[in-house]
Amino acid sequence: MNNEIPKPPRPDDICPRPDKPVVQTTQPMAPAIYPTSVWMCNDTNQADDLLARKLDGYIYQRDGHPNADAFAEKVAALHVADCVAVTSSGMAALSLAALSQLVPGDHVVVGKQLYGRSLLLLTQELNRLGITSTLVDTCDLDATRAATTSATKLVVVETIGNPCLNVADIAALAEIAHGQDAKLLVDNTFATPVLCRPLELGADFVLESVSKMMNGHSDVMLGVLCGREQDWDRVPMALAAWGLASSPFDAWLAVRGLATMHLRVERACETAQRVADALCGEGSVEHVDYPGLPNHFQHDLATKQFGGSYGAIVTFRLAGGRSAADAFIAAAKRIPFCPSLGEATTTLSHPESTSHRGLSSAEREVLGISGGTIRLSIGLESTDFVITAIQEALTAA
Ligand SMILES: Cc1ncc(COP(=O)(O)O)c(C=O)c1O
Numbered sequence: 001m002n003n004e005i006p007k008p009p010r011p012d013d014i015c016p017r018p019d020k021p022v023v024q025t026t027q028p029m030a031p032a033i034y035p036t037s038v039w040m041c042n043d044t045n046q047a048d049d050l051l052a053r054k055l056d057g058y059i060y061q062r063d064g065h066p067n068a069d070a071f072a073e074k075v076a077a078l079h080v081a082d083c084v085a086v087t088s089s090g091m092a093a094l095s096l097a098a099l100s101q102l103v104p105g106d107h108v109v110v111g112k113q114l115y116g117r118s119l120l121l122l123t124q125e126l127n128r129l130g131i132t133s134t135l136v137d138t139c140d141l142d143a144t145r146a147a148t149t150s151a152t153k154l155v156v157v158e159t160i161g162n163p164c165l166n167v168a169d170i171a172a173l174a175e176i177a178h179g180q181d182a183k184l185l186v187d188n189t190f191a192t193p194v195l196c197r198p199l200e201l202g203a204d205f206v207l208e209s210v211s212k213m214m215n216g217h218s219d220v221m222l223g224v225l226c227g228r229e230q231d232w233d234r235v236p237m238a239l240a241a242w243g244l245a246s247s248p249f250d251a252w253l254a255v256r257g258l259a260t261m262h263l264r265v266e267r268a269c270e271t272a273q274r275v276a277d278a279l280c281g282e283g284s285v286e287h288v289d290y291p292g293l294p295n296h297f298q299h300d301l302a303t304k305q306f307g308g309s310y311g312a313i314v315t316f317r318l319a320g321g322r323s324a325a326d327a328f329i330a331a332a333k334r335i336p337f338c339p340s341l342g343e344a345t346t347t348l349s350h351p352e353s354t355s356h357r358g359l360s361s362a363e364r365e366v367l368g369i370s371g372g373t374i375r376l377s378i379g380l381e382s383t384d385f386v387i388t389a390i391q392e393a394l395t396a397a
Contacts, residue, residue, distance in 0.1 A: 018040065031067075031070060031252065031255060032066075033067060033248055033249060033252045034058075034065055034066045034067055034248050035248050035249065036061065036065075036248075037060070037061045038059070038060055038061070039057070039058045039059050039060070041059065047059065053236070061245065061248070062240055062243060062245045063236075063240045063245070064236075064240075064245075065245075065246075065248050065251070066248075067246075067248040067249075067251035067252045067255070068086040068245070068246050068248070068251045070251070070252075070255055071086050071222075071224075071246075071251045071254050071255050071258070072084040072085070072086050072224070074255065074258055075193075075208075075224050075226060075258075076226065078193040078197070079193050079197050079198075079199055079206055079226045080197055080199055080200055081199055081206070081226035081227060081228070082227070082228045082229040082232070083226070083227050083228065083229060083232040083235065084224055084225070084226045085224065085225045085235055085236070085239050086222065086223075086224055086245070086246040086251055087222070087223040087224065087225065087239065087244045087245065087246055088221065088222065088223070088244055088245060088246050088247065088250075089209070089211060089221050089222065089223050090187075090189060090207065090208065090209025090210070090211060090212075090222075090223035091117055091118070091121065091209075091223070092223050092244040093207040093208070093209075093223030093224055093225040093244075094118055094121055094122075094156075094187070094207055094223075095121065095242065095244060096225050096235065096238055096239055096242070096244050097154070097185050097205055097207060097225055098121070098122070098126060098131075098154070099238045099242050100234040100235045100237075100238035100239075101153060101154060101183065101205075101231070101234070102126070102129075102131050102153055102154065103131075104129060104130030104131060105130060105131075105151065106131050106132075106151060106152075106153040106154075107131070107132045107133065107134070107149055107151040107152045107153065108122055108126065108131060108132070108133040108134075108152065108153065108154045108155075108156060109133070109134055109136060109138075109144065109147045109148055109152055109154070109155040109156070109177075109182070110122045110123060110133050110134065110135050110136070110156050111135075111136065111137075111138035111156060111157040111158060111161065111168070112135040112136060112137055112138075112366075112367070113137070113138070113139075113158065113161035113162065113164070113166055113367060114156065114157075114158055114161070114162075114187070115158070115162055115187070115189075115355065116355050116356060116357075116358055116359075118156070118187065119135075120358075122156060123135065132151075134147040138155075138157045138168055138173060139166050139167075139168075139169075139298070141169065141172050141173070141176065144173065144176055145176045145179070148176060148177065148179070148180045148182060149180065150180060150181075152177075152180050152182040153182050153183065154177075154182060154183055154184075154185050155173060155176065155177040155182055155183070155184050155185070156185045156187070157170075157173055157184070157185075157186055157187070158186070158187040158188075158189070158190060159186055159187070159188045159189075159190060159191040159195075159196050159198060159305075160190035160191050160291065160311050160313070161190075162190065162313075162351075162355065162375075163289075163313075163315045163349075163351045163355065163356070163367075163369060163373060163375040164289045164315055164367060164368040164369070165190075165289045165290060165291055165296075165311065165313060165314075165315055166298060167291055167298040167301050167302045167305065168186065169301055169305075170184070170186060170196075170198050170201040170202060170203055170305065171201045171202050173203075174201065174202030174203055174204075175202065177204075178202075183204035183205060183231065184198075184202065184203045184204050184205070185203070185204065185205040185206075185207065186198035186203040186205070186206050186207070187206075187207050187208075187209075188206050188207065188208050189207075189208055189209040189212050189213070189342075190212075190213075190311055190313055190341075191306065191311060192208070192213045192214055192261065192265050193208075193214075194261060194262050194265040194266070194309070195265070195269075195305075195306040195307075195309055195310075195311060196305055196306055199226065199227075199228070201305070204227060204228065204231055205225060205226065205227045205231065206225075206226040206227070207223060207224065207225050207226070208223065208224050208226075209222075209223055210222035210223055210224060210254050210257075211223070211340070211342075212340065212341050212342030213261065213264070213265060213268075213312060213341070213342035214254065214257065214258060214261055214342075215253065215254045215257035215258070215342075216257050216260070216261060216264050216342055216343070216344060217253070217257055217343075217344055218340075218343045218344070218345075219253060220250045220253045220254050220257065221250060222246055222250045222251065222254050264344070264380060265309075265312065266309065267380055268312035268378045268379060268380065269292075269309040269310060269311060269312055269378075270383070271378045271381075271382075271383040271386055272290065272292070272310065272311060272312050272313065272314050272376075272378040273290070273292045273310060274383050274387060275314050275376065275378060275383075275386060275387060275390065276288055276290035276292060276293055276314045277293075278387050278390070278391070279314065279316050279390070280293065282391075282394055284318055284319055284320065284324065284394055284397070285316050285317065285318060285319070285394070286317050286318070286319040286372070287316065287317040287368075288314065288315070288316045288317075289314070289315040289316070289368070290310060290311075290314045290315070291306075291310040291311065292309075292310030292311075312341070312342065312377060312378045312379075313341060313375060313376065313377055313378070314375075314376045314378065315373060315374070315375045315376070316373070316374055316376075317368075317370055317372050317373050317374075318372035318373075318374065318397075319372065320372060321370060321371040321372045322352065322370075322371025322372065323371075324372050324397060325350055325352075325371055325372050325373070325374055327396075327397035328374060328393050328394065328397040329348065329350065329374075330397075331392070331393040331394075331396035331397045332348060332389065332390070332392075332393035333389075333392075333393075334385075334389040334392070335347060335348050335376070335389050335390070335393065336348070337349065337350065338377075339354035339355065340377075341375075341377035342377060343377060343379055344379050344380050345379045345380075345381070346376065346377065346378050346379035346381055346386050346389070347376075347377045347379070348374055348375065348376050348377070349374070349375045349377070350373070350374060350375075351364075351369045351373050351375055352364060352369060352370070352371050352373060356369055376390070
């Protein structure tokens with residue numbers, strides 16, 4: 001008879017062991033988060049097939065994970081895209097487009113109204129890799145056509161530009177790009193798929209900074225690149241090899257944010273239109289940029305392309321320049337100075353000291369930015385709250 005008392009298992013042989021798989025008879029209503037960095041393989045053949053992408057499945061988070069796939073599936077449906085890559089930021093989505101589509105000797109036509117960091121990437125960073133670029137006002141279609149050459153592989157524009165809210169004529173720009181066998185890449189961050197689906201208008205790639213309106217809660221850093229099957233060959237490998245992939249938690253939060261995107265964007269657009277109208281009647285405001293205003297130089301194009309909503313961003317110029325802007329920002333107690341956009345809260349930014357600080361004052365002037373330019377990102381408060389908060393600040397400044 002063996003009277004030996006069984007030894008209790010050692011904690012270090014229990015705690016680090018993987019959990020048993022959860023067998024579910026019912027489905028959770030909220031999606032699960034899979035923070036795992038790696039997945040276990042059954043055998044060498046399976047590992048081989050997974051890594052060669054012959055078998056669908058996960059093996060290493062940087063190559064793909066269920067939370068990115070869940071988000072990508074929804075974005076693909078929203079943008080009517082064959083393929084979507086989820087990246088660690090909007091800038092990573094732009095890097096992915098460049099790194100997967102361009103080689104040394106290629107040329108890129110870059111809209112001069114692009115987000116500052118995008119300009120930096122597409123001009124200075126790509127130049128280090130032997131890719132040249134030409135900056136052009138992409139609202140001027142003749143100038144854009146003239147800037148494309150037989151070496152041009154990408155034309156890059158934003159659906160709604162920052163901060164003066166110029167609108168890209170996507171169908172016309174696609175025609176120009178395709179005339180040189182180049183691809184049109186549209187940054188749709190200011191529009192979101194609620195206002196615009198650039199692929200349907202002829203664009204080849206769309207990117208979104210999900211960190212903004214698509215998530216909408218100031219708690220995610222994420223991007224997406226969307227495109228078509230025939231342009232996608234190099235994208236998954238570039239995503240994995242350059243390490244541009246997303247985190248599961250951010251992708252999970254983005255799925256949650258996306259559930260209310262259409263409601264948030266509609267609400268913010270309605271208030272933004274009312275704010276733009278109200279600012280036009282203010283004596284200290286010398287100019288208002290909003291595509292929803294009938295006097296905006298691209299109002300008709302915006303109406304045709306966006307179907308009657310014009311975005312959540314309103315930009316205005318104070319007659320008193322930088323000192324007036326400083327006084328307005330100090331007086332705007334209920335509107336945080338927050339150099340991003342697309343939050344649930346209405347926020348303001350000052351392009352001269354933030355997004356466009358790297359430009360000379362002459363370059364800013366060409367873009368319509370002065371020291372008195374304020375960019376508002378309209379949030380989800382009541383319209384009365386937002387208008388009163390702005391008017392209070394204008395009066396106190
Ligand atoms: C229009 C636009 N595109 C891209 C980006 C970059 O996105 P992210 O901050 O997610 O890298 C930004 C960020 O401000 C942006 O405004």
